[in-house]
Amino acid sequence: MRIDLHAHSTASDGTDTPAELVRNAAAAGLDVVALTDHDTTRGHAAAVAALPEGLTLVTGAELSCRLDGISMHLLAYLFDPAEPELLAERELIRDDRVPRARSMVAKLRELGVPVTWEQVARIAGDGSVGRPHIASALVELGVVDSVSDAFGGDWLADGGRVYVPRHETDPFDAIRLVKAAGGVTVFAHPAAAKRGRTVPEAAIAELATAGLDGIEVDHMDHEPATRARLRGLAAELGLLVTGSSDYHGSRKTCVLGEYTTDPEVYGEITRRATGAFPVRGTGGA
DSSP: OOEEEEEOOTTTTOSSOHHHHHHHHHHTTOSEEEEOOBTOOTTHHHHHHTOOTTOEEEEEEEEEEEETTEEEEEEEESOOTTOHHHHHHHHHHHHTHHHHHHHHHHHHHHTTOOOOHHHHHHHHTTSOOOHHHHHHHHHHTTSSSSHHHHTSTTTTSTTSTTOOOOOOBOHHHHHHHHHHTTOEEEEOSTTOGGGSOOOOHHHHHHHHHTTOOEEEEEOTTSOHHHHHHHHHHHHHHTOEEEEOOOBOGGGSSOOTTSSOOOHHHHHHHHHHOOSOOOEEOSOOO
16 A cells, blocks of 8 residues: 655645645555645545545644744644634634735845735635745745745745744644544654754653654655654654655645555554544545
8 A cells, every 4th residue: 555644735735726636646556645734624525525436535634833932743634623622723823824924925025025915825826825835936036946945044934034923833732632633643744954943852752742643754854864763763652653745736846655654554543533534535526
């Protein structure tokens, strides 16, 4: 089985619609794909409706968190999307996205970058607007060569010239909320240093004690030595190890199935989940 547990659609900052995503996942030879848009489940219904025969969809979300001033992302799988407390927290995060993005656009214009809110909104479409959409606007304008370059320290990264903080959930609260909604939690790309400061391993141990289920080890932003270190940490803490592409369509260079999760780990994730269950495709629209 080929299992990719981290992918995004136009419901957040990917370039594939949810239907295109599942069709592309099947074409890439995947058996299982997780739709984990940022702080939203809006793409789930469309993905299920279009699910090709033989492909299994894991519903989820990537939750925006912050610990001791460090931004981090928590992958939440197979939770009940209607659970009131977790739903309210996701809406609080999403509601802060537009004013934050507008503030970053204003900062860019103060620096002489001719970006407009209309341009960013066009790029975001129906998705939850965020930094990747602003990064794409900078690429369109020729200010930077790639979305990754836009996340360098000069621009959109934490502490960058146009960075604006926003509401992010305490990860201990996020773990509690996801667990209460019957879901499973995995720390996304925990050592992706190119994105900015990373959470120390001592804090990961504390998160594990609080109920964190796993860490995403095999990821494009982790070098081989980093993956080896994280595997050792996971073994020490009793955490599951996942691998994923973090696919965003054409917005990033990674491809579906570039990194995958062991079938036994996937089985354990589904065993622990009680809020929702994987959906097997029977041939969608």
